[in-house]
Amino acid sequence: MIEPRLLKLLDEAEALARRAGETLVRMQGGELDVARKELNDVVTAADLASERLVIDGLRALTPEAAILSEEAGFSGSEQAPRWIIDPLDGTVNYASGLPWFSVTLAYREHGRTVLGLTHAPLAGLSARFAEGGIATVDARPARVSETRRLSDAVVSICLTSHYAAGEADRTSAVIRRLAGRCRGVRVIVSGGLEMSLVAAGRLDAFIGLKADIVSHAAAMPLVRAAGGQVTTVAGLDARDEDLEKVATNGRIHAELLDAIAGA
Secondary structure (H helix, E strand, C coil), X not given: CCCHHHHHHHHHHHHHHHHHHHHHHHHHCCCCCCEECCCCCEECHHHHHHHHHHXXXXXXXXXXXEXXXXXXXXXXXXXXXXXXXXXXXCHHHHHCCCCXXXXXXXXXXXXXXXXEEEEECCCCEEEEEECCCEEEECCEECCCCCCXXXXXXXXXXXXXXXXXXXXHHHHHHHHHHHHCCCCEEECCCCHHHHHHHHHCCCCCXXXXXXXXXXXXXXXXXXXXXXXXXXXXXXXXXXCXXXXXXXXXXXCCXXXXXXHHCCC
């Protein structure tokens, strides 16, 4: 049973995510003021505008809560409930005019993610999670796919320009292993969106070998609530803090981990 206060907070936070998404869509066609971050990664004026909107809104809703955000970092008490947000997950896609980006918000209490939202305005996806009963994608119950063999699976994997050489080599090795064993391997690079697609049964698996906290915290519990699994490559239940995150429908999980072990 969902606590009424959490349901109210979910609705209010979703309204913020939608406003942020509208801001991103409006700004995408204009001057983005792209600045370089780590290696070839970038940040845009839209990242910062979306972040400001979301942070100000969350502080008004939950003034006692801490906030961990992609660009602004952490603020607040370590002991307080916290929001984990990515105001623009998929910045390189966004800056290139592509539709594969999202706004993600997760709310944690007592060490658990109790609310999660992923809003991808141009990909046409809206995912909601609330501990105790809500797990939906586009207003439908989240259900992972029925795919039972890796050879029938479509898998997405993250490979980005801010990976160091060794990280890129490891990811490339995983792609090479999967290329001949899966129906398809995709590189989308918007982790919250991709995990939500796993929860919706549209992707069979997502692999992130350098998966940050902010992009994935909202969707990890959604995948689990939809009947899937999220672990490390070693098969341990993945935590927000873990860099390795392998999300699947559960049915192909063991076979997928076996395929990429040791890469």
